[in-house]
Amino acid sequence: MNKKRDRLQVIHDILKAIQDKNGKIKPTHILYKSNLSHQMMEEYLNELIEGGFVIENQTPSGKTYSLTEKGFDYLKQYKLITDFVESFGLS
Amino acid sequence: MANIYIIPQWFFGYTIFLGILFSIITLIVGIYALKIYKLSFQRQSKIFGIGFILISISYLIRTVLTIVLFSKIKTNVISLSTFNLWSIIGLYSHSILFIIGLLTIIYMTTGVKSLRLYSLFIILLIISLIFHPFRLEFFELLSSVLFLYIIYHYLKVYIKNRQIKNLTILIAFILLLLTHIDLIFSVTHGNYYVVADIISLVSYLIILINLILISRKK
Numbered sequence: 379m380n381k382k383r384d385r386l387q388v389i390h391d392i393l394k395a396i397q398d399k400n401g402k403i404k405p406t407h408i409l410y411k412s413n414l415s416h417q418m419m420e421e422y423l424n425e426l427i428e429g430g431f432v433i434e435n436q437t438p439s440g441k442t443y444s445l446t447e448k449g450f451d452y453l454k455q456y457k458l459i460t461d462f463v464e465s466f467g468l469s
Numbered sequence: 470m471a472n473i474y475i476i477p478q479w480f481f482g483y484t485i486f487l488g489i490l491f492s493i494i495t496l497i498v499g500i501y502a503l504k505i506y507k508l509s510f511q512r513q514s515k516i517f518g519i520g521f522i523l524i525s526i527s528y529l530i531r532t533v534l535t536i537v538l539f540s541k542i543k544t545n546v547i548s549l550s551t552f553n554l555w556s557i558i559g560l561y562s563h564s565i566l567f568i569i570g571l572l573t574i575i576y577m578t579t580g581v582k583s584l585r586l587y588s589l590f591i592i593l594l595i596i597s598l599i600f601h602p603f604r605l606e607f608f609e610l611l612s613s614v615l616f617l618y619i620i621y622h623y624l625k626v627y628i629k630n631r632q633i634k635n636l637t638i639l640i641a642f643i644l645l646l647l648t649h650i651d652l653i654f655s656v657t658h659g660n661y662y663v664v665a666d667i668i669s670l671v672s673y674l675i676i677l678i679n680l681i682l683i684s685r686k687k
Binding site for chain 2: 385386448451455457458461462463464465466467468
């Protein structure tokens with residue numbers, strides 16, 4: 379599996395973890411589900427927030443994350459994205 | 470010094486049609502790549518999309534130019550060196566956009582993130598294209614070299630994945646390379662131009678079919 383495929387897969391895993399928790403996932407759960415280092419997870423989450431895929435919510439019990447419409451779209455279209463990227467060697 | 474393509478008169482209608490077709494196919498691929506970028510913000514998809522859109526505009530300019538010339542010249546062959554200023558501008562625009570399009574695709578394949586380096590290559594290529602005495606042969610030779618680099622990338626992708634979809638894209642780019650090698654000789658005989666357009670048609674249809682197969686799996 380190549381580097382970009384990994385990146386797309388990691389993003390998929392993070393978004394899927396958030397979706398599976400009905401939009402109330404804590405960073406520790408994401409860390410567990412995505413199998414990343416804390417620093418890497420922070421980088422991915424920041425990237426996903428900046429890209430408009432994820433929203434960070436401040437609650438009394440700490441931070442939680444939820445998906446935006448764009449985040450749901452990514453999960454829906456994931457197969458299409460990876461097929462295109464693989465076919466046209468965009469990695 | 471050759472600044473002319475020789476196009477058989479009987480082929481004018483076909484080359485106009487094919488030019489439009491190439492422009493549409495490359496535009497579809499470019500837009501699709503940008504759609505993938507919008508979904509995934511994967512940088513490579515954006516660069517690839519921009520590259521194909523530039524190539525699409527390049528084909529569009531070539532087609533408009535051919536239509537204009539077709540309406541003006543009623544001889545067996547066309548000599549591009551006799552065209553007016555606008556035609557020359559059109560010809561340069563076609564060449565430059567095509568070369569930038571290919572360079573953009575190569576930029577995507579390298580994974581390098583340096584706009585300075587990318588712009589330097591573009592400027593150098595544009596200058597050499599404008600001032601080279603054998604403009605047409607040089608353009609085709611340059612395109613061939615750039616296609617070689619693209620093929621090298623797709624060969625690596627195929628060797629790594631061993632998938633039919635990667636092989637078809639590799640074949641498409643090899644055919645496009647052959648097209649531009651063939652076009653180097655189009656300054657001597659019109660048949661080379663005809664062969665080049667036919668090979669290009671096969672290449673772009675392969676790319677289109679690949680894209681259709683991807684989108685149908687959705």
